[in-house]
Amino acid sequence: MTAASIPASAACDYAEYLDGKTVAPQQGDYYLGPGGTPAEAPGRWIGNADALARTGATPGRVEALDLRALMAGRRPGEPESFLRVAGPNGTRAAGIDVTFSAPKSLSIAWALADPVQRREIEQAHHAAVERAVDYLRERVELSARWDPASRRSRPVRAAHLHTAEFLHTTARGVGASAPDPQIHSHVIITSAERDDGRLTAIRSRPLLRSAREGGAFYRAELAQQLRELGYEIVAAGQDGRYFRIAGISTEAEQAFSKRAAEVQQAARQFRADHGREPERGELRALALRTRSDKHPHTRHELDETWIATAAPHGLTRQHVAALRDGEPADAPDRTAGWRAAVELAVTAKRAVFDERELRTVALEQAAGYGLAPRAALASTDNLRAAGRVLDLADGQMTTALVREAETQIEMSFRTMSADASRHVSDRDREAGIAIVEQRLAAALSIEQRAAVASITGAGRAALLIGPAGTGKGVVIDAAAHSERAAGRDVYGVAVAGRTAQRLGESAPALASRVKTIDGFIASVEHGRTPLGENATVYVDEAGMADTNRLHRLTELVQERGGAIVAIGDPRQLPAIGAGGMFERLAGTVPTVELHEVHRASDPAELAAWSAMRDGNAETALDYYRAHGHVHLSDTRTEAAEQAAQAYDRLAAEHGHDRVALMSDASNIEIDHLNLRIQALRRARNELSNDRVAHPAGHHLHAGDRIIWTQPMAVPGAARVENGHRGQIVDIDQAAGGFVVALDGDGRQVTVASGRLDIVRLGYATHVVREQGATVRRSVVITGGWQTSQETAYVESTRATHGVDWHIARDDLDGDHDADRVSHLARRMSTSRAQTPSLASELIDHRRASGDPHQALHIERLAAAVAEPALDTMRDRTPGLEP
Known part of the structure; x- marks a missing residue:
């Protein structure tokens, strides 16, 4: 509709x-x-x-x-x-x-x-x-x-x-x-x-x-x-x-x-x-x-x-x-399957939801499970009566599945942080720091050394929080080298494969020991990766880890006796699914926070970054407007054209791998940007006439930048992760495939004709793919309804030498540009951070007379119904990568 x-x-x-x-x-x-x-x-x-x-x-x-x-x-x-x-x-x-x-x-x-x-x-x-x-x-x-x-x-x-x-x-x-x-x-x-x-x-x-x-x-x-x-x-x-x-x-x-x-x-x-x-x-x-x-x-x-x-x-x-x-006369009752589907779908994006979201999901799942719409709506009361959907004190709801997963994550972190069995001596710590300082040809700062000491302390769980550009990778590298000096095993994981690879690049101690969270869990469970009392798992961009994945990882590490260090910034992009646990854990277990930003040196720009992070976008935009970095066009199409032209000029000056073009809108806009930049390059004869047809309807040329949208196995070598970029260096027109030189190590891999659907043009990307990246310059098109405090902060902090904002007037309210920029500031100051259900107490209906769900929505019942259901939740986790 x-x-x-x-x-x-x-x-x-x-x-x-x-x-x-x-x-x-x-x-x-x-x-x-x-x-x-x-x-x-x-x-x-x-x-x-x-x-x-x-x-x-x-x-x-x-x-x-x-x-x-x-x-x-x-x-x-x-x-x-x-x-x-x-x-x-x-x-x-x-x-x-x-x-x-x-x-x-x-x-x-x-x-x-x-x-x-x-x-x-x-x-x-x-x-x-x-x-x-x-x-x-x-x-x-x-x-x-x-x-x-x-x-x-x-x-x-x-x-x-x-x-x-x-x-x-x-x-x-x-x-x-x-x-x-x-x-x-x-x-x-x-x-x-x-x-x-x-x-x-x-x-x-x-x-x-x-x-x-x-x-x-x-x-x-x-x-x-x-x-x-x-x-x-x-x-x-x-x-x-x-x-x-x-x-x-x-x-x-x-x-x-x-x-x-x-x-x-x-x-x-x-x-x-x-x-x-x-x-x-x-x-x-x-x-x-x-x-x-x-x-x-x-x-x-x-x-x-x-x-x-x-x-x-x-x-x-x-x-x-x-x-x-086609419909059997004696079709079986599928209400049980509908209930399970609703429980998973209603928290697919957030841990908490309201009445309308519950009704909507109930109706969406009804079509495929054979329920009439009115019957599905009536059955939502049964979910609440059975304690599978829980009422919260703030008027929102959650599911017993999510509530129990959050509770177990919190308990596991507290239990592990109190376990002093992990041991890294001062000597081992200094040895690890020395390796990193030699690599950098520079000394770690006082706060970075203190952070290394904190996250390699005696407890088995710790948090490292740091705004963008504070050198979290340096701290992780020193900590991992310290643990290796103590004879411990270290692993690095992240939700996204490319994020895990970046962790290995910024922390060479983990270089050959990084995986996605899904891949790491599968590898441990199948016996390919040893995880025991002598191992520490570093979780990068932990704020993007959804509750289900973080629960499964935490449970595994605790069971095997290992240690876990979660790293991230709660002010950057949140989990795509139900999340919010990283910020909740801060302070409940040993937590250290970095403050000194090393990515940029201009104090005024650093102040703008800080203002954006704190949700004071108006102050940040004052800086960018004063320096000519805010560009307004009448329409979104015109703003996209100006952004594409700006990126094209900067990429010609600095190289495509050193300039980021970001959008917080849809894949349709990103496709438009990619095709436009390809056309600009073709007009200058920068791309070869050798080409192959892409399933999306356009062509890929030798010289084009591409990005993987799914992992790709490479026989006898490390796989190419989702989010990795490279440049096409040779086209096999007869076979319909091509060879790509990967960014970073320059390794060349072949994309066969039958796998072209796992890559796309890679000049422009969604802001989600850029979290954790560092470039020289960045170009951003933003300002629509998708804009938030978190997207604006990530967009503003990717580049060491400045960001240009391209904005469409028709995305914003106001008769004058000053009014429109104020509207933009309000959008950039509105947080869309994930909130865990534990942020609100459950309603105890035993104290609410006359309630139809009396005595049902209490913590002990939530745990009772959730435990067997959690097994189903684990089995149905999408995207499990072996």
């Missing part, structure tokens, strides 16, 4: 567009329209017919004049009679366009079905849309009422919504080629009726915030409708949030999306070549240039085109008709 506000100025055009889709071309219903799409069915009003009639509109089929009138806030047929008051600016918002899209597999089934089966699918979709809209009405405060006491408008739920649904069965036409089948409905919510009978505009923000929940309800209801028709439904997507029809392959889905993908790729290449988005006429020209010579003109030809597209994938009308017999 997506939602977009319709401004008053666009109401007429919007209504005409939707109504125009229902009008057949002059040749008649048999022919396709100018965009190659068929005429669609007329719109229909959904919701309470009496409430609609009170507005003066006619229930049933949507009449264009009725829709235009309601979007304008008027009573149909009475141009001077307004149904709702104008807003502060004197205009009336036209409404909200909520779009519900069916899974691609269902759209394919519809495209190949006979008329009867098509109507069944459409009716299932209609029912799901109508019930999802009603659910949003019940759940979301879409209206408002003036409160005289507080002199403020208070949000309230609507009694009724005035809603028109327009069913479209194809994607937007591209040129005159056959459109892809895509069942979706535009649902126009024009206004709401309160329980007192007054009509109001729709509050857009709460609806936009509830888009994920509403989409999940729609999919769960649609899946239920299809099961009742006999279709077998299977979970889809990496986290099972979506579903698909069994019997229609992903290859078929891709084939029916190929045309749109071709035009999207042509548009991406246009932006790469020109540094801007194509205009409407240019986009039309791209569509015409990439279309096939033959394109359908009639409905029959369109159906025949779809049948021909499906044939190579074994899909026929008969096959699709038989899909209605």
Whole structure:
């Protein structure tokens, strides 16, 4: 589900567009329209017919004049009679366009079905849309009422919504080629009726915030409708949030999306070549240039085109008709699997969550596990009653799985820190420090020596905290050399493979003994890596370690009698999954913090770094603006172009491996940046004409920079880790592969033609990949909703000689640049750090009279139900790397 506000100025055009889709071309219903799409069915009003009639509109089929009138806030047929008051600016918002899209597999089934089966699918979709809209009405405060006491408008739920649904069965036409089948409905919510009978505009923000929940309800209801028709439904997507029809392959889905993908790729290449988005006429020209010579003109030809597209994938009308017999009549109850999936998914990103997140996840998992949406929502109470979802005192929730994992991490660190069995003598410590000082040809600072002494102390657990650039790697190297001098084994681990490699580079004592956390655990459990009382494990960037991984590692080290040292900075990027334990552990076990920054020497810039770290971005931006390092463009596309040009100039001066180009936005933006820089280099003939086709639709040339997105095994040598970069030095056009010289040691490895999907262009990267890196200069595009205190701090501290910020005005509020920069400062000062559930006490319902979950949410019950479930959590950890 997506939602977009319709401004008053666009109401007429919007209504005409939707109504125009229902009008057949002059040749008649048999022919396709100018965009190659068929005429669609007329719109229909959904919701309470009496409430609609009170507005003066006619229930049933949507009449264009009725829709235009309601979007304008008027009573149909009475141009001077307004149904709702104008807003502060004197205009009336036209409404909200909520779009519900069916899974691609269902759209394919519809495209190949006979008329009867098509109507069944459409009716299932209609029912799901109508019930999802009603659910949003019940759940979301879409209206408002003036409160005289507080002199403020208070949000309230609507009694009724005035809603028109327009069913479209194809994607937007591209040129005159056959459109892809895509069942979706535009649902126009024009206004709401309160329980007192007054009509109001729709509050857009709460609806936009509830888009994920509403989409999940729609999919769960649609899946239920299809099961009742006999279709077998299977979970889809990496986290099972979506579903698909069994019997229609992903290859078929891709084939029916190929045309749109071709035009999207042509548009991406246009932006790469020109540094801007194509205009409407240019986009039309791209569509015409990439279309096939033959394109359908009639409905029959369109159906025949779809049948021909499906044939190579074994899909026929008969096959699709038989899909209605796919769901077994005696399908087993999968509620237990749904419960386990919800417990894992609801804390996939954070340790704590609210009621809406629990409802959303429950609905998302319902489609794949065969639960009707209302049944899934009711079952969330059972999760709480059974103590599997726990209420916290601050109003948030957590799961027993996460609560127990956090508790065990904390207990393990405290127990190990109190165990004085690890022994590193002063003599061994001085020997280790001497090795590092000889390598650096410089003495360690007083605080660095004190840090080495602290983390090699008698206890088996310690923390090292240091802001960016304080020389944590030097301290780790000296500590590891000290332990080796004492005859101990040392290992280095991190969440990401490239981070682990960087640990080995900054601390040569660990150089050949670094792994990912997953890889290290697997290696120990399979007997390939010895871990015993004589070993210490150094965990770099421990703040990025999610609770599950840190729990498994801590448990393993404690069981084997080893020691653990966690290193990081809680002000830098947090864990992607549930996390926050690194900061919580600080101070509860021996903890030492570094303060002296060595990466930069300008005191004013160091002050800006410190201000950014402390969440005082306004002070930091004052410094960067005064020195000409903040660059504003009107649009995000223009800001990206300026960032790409700046990086291109700096890379030519300093080398690509010494300049970082970072974004905190999506992979789409990073792809655009990479393709643009590649185009700039091609224009200067810096890249060879030898090239291979990449699965993403572009080409890789000899001379291109690439980055690995998955680990790659290398026979007889160390594997290439996720995040490692290099330069293509030779293309084997016959075989379709290439040779890459890796950054760092220059080792050359071959990427075979069948593995091209594990690399991508590597000029620009997400800020997450740059944590722990040090470069000479950096270029950043930021300022959108993803910007946070943590991303801004990491972005500001990667370079030894300065950072340039590229910002889009349309990402920020304000009429003047000073206002926009203030908005940017607020975003850069907003922390998105992970919070562990242990930061809040559990509610003890034994003291809460009248509570339906009385006596259930207590610490001892959490431990009781969590222990067996933790085994499941371990077994289902994604991304375990041997």
